[in-house]
Amino acid sequence: MLPSIIPKSLSNKFRLPVLVLLFIVQLSVPAAMMMKYEDVLTTGELYKFRAAAVDPYDPFRGRYVTINLEVTTVDVAREEEFKYGETAYALLTRGKDGFAQVAGLSADEPDDGRSAVRVTVGWTDGVNRVRVNFPFTRYYMDEFTAPHAEKILWDRENREKVHLEVRVKNTVGVIENVIVKGQSLTKLARESLNNAVRSGR
């Protein structure tokens, strides 16, 4: 027979404190995630991004609307600085129309107080233009209202008039709302669902 490399199982005296310690860690990791995003939502700066969307499904997290931002590329001075799949920071400004614009891309976190959001670098195309992937790609919705949200978003009339309201703090961005023609997508989808129920469809 082969020898065991764990000579004795963890002795019972230490088992309980270790178990409690493990429970604290298990609780604190999701709690820390939650607090970070809660902080961004309550104290972050508001940015509006123009967007378009479709509607898929995640077995763990439920139904969501996929969001594609209009801004997907950034012009940079030297694209060699950015490698595919790595993290970079998109510097944010607001245009004359009030919507967010990406003023530049930085490989390191900016420390001069400029607003920025963490993105992943996509393909570069050889002319100093870098494709970036923003972290706000999903908007989770109630499983019954999500199909209605999808219908609203695919309506030709609305397609040009969708934008995201995103809170940004310390390079972390969290979606606060999806707006269609000045109204909340959740509210519109809810109304559409209620109408459908009332008319018996």
Added chain:
Amino acid sequence: MNLRAAKEWLKQELPDLQQAGVLDSATVQRLRDYYALGDVSRSVSIGKLILGLLGATLIGLGVVLLFAHNWELLTRPQRTVLSFLPLVSGQALVLFAHLKRPLSEPWREGSALFLLISIGACIALISQTYHLGGRLDDFLFVWFWLSLPLLYVINSSVAASAVVLLFLSWAIDIRYHNFEVVWGWIMLLAVQPFAWHQFIKAPELNRTGILQWLTIPALFLMVGHTMERSESGLWIVVYGLMLTCMYFFSVLSQSSSALVRQPAKMVSMFGMVGLSLVLTYGDVWHHSYRPEDILNSTGYLFAVLFTGLLITVVVWADKRDLIRGQHAHYPFMLFPVMIWLSYFSRSYAAMADFNTILFNLYLFVLGIMLIRHGIQKAVVSSLNYGLTILALLIAVRFFDSDIPFTVKGIVFILFGAGFLYANFVLKKRLNDAGYQEGA
């Protein structure tokens, strides 16, 4: 009467024999142990365990599904409380099992599995509440590390299998992303002390077998990920050596369990034949392999590592008198030598055809030897293994388009005649020894 029917008969007979005073209870127990008949209390406890695990899994998944509905009417603070509810109840169950039911396996394993699922549910729910896109591999990574200590703290082998399953999903998903391969190794290694412990303490349990069945593909996946960038013939050497290592490892463990419960043995036996079959194709060898820059190649690192490991395991097994005189091990001893030889012959001497012939011969001889052994010693498994190898080799060569039909035809006829002759000789010998055909 076959073995299974005999065992069934014995199992029914034992209580009567005990009652009639033919056997005492200790002897009955020894007979049960020897023939692995199991006893009623054990199957009841296994039944309880399975029911407990199914219950925990279904409730855990049900909670995930309910949350996935995404209740729009709930405010963010309410959602937050809800996210932590399953996690906290899972922890409470584990704590209860630990303090109040320390000896109950269903309680321990079931509560651990429920806690493990609820960790995933909690993280998923936070992602949902804050609309985090995020990647699946990041999610699985956090889930893995928060669950891993459960194996060691509450000694749960079901949690171990679940954690390896998380690792497998992570390792498959990560393929499509940029990643640090070293993290995969750290994750895989982190499970190993427990897996080893389980393997030593309870090799006969199904759970141990399942854990190994999950760990072996994980190991191959990680080696594959790590070598992915080297476009050389070294995959042949590395996988060949890995399979051989696994075989001798199973020899060393001296397990008497069924083959299904010895994944290392089963995978290596079939893997070696499969790899050899692949290597009988000329195409595999005709790719341009070049000698590599030894210092910069992860492939070489693995090859050297596994060679060292193989030598250690074989020497160790030999010290315990498990190698010499055991003919069954010889093909596995020869295999790594052939693998290295053919790799160098291809890399430095461009002898692709030599390698093709070498592996054809190897499989052919191996098949014949196994059949011979099977007939001489009346070992059906050996006979079947040998016949399968030959049948596969014949099928593969019959459809092989690299060899001209004329050559194939002549070789097939010659070998066929050889078999008929062998059949004739065998029959003659059996007749001489007084066996009657068709008995």
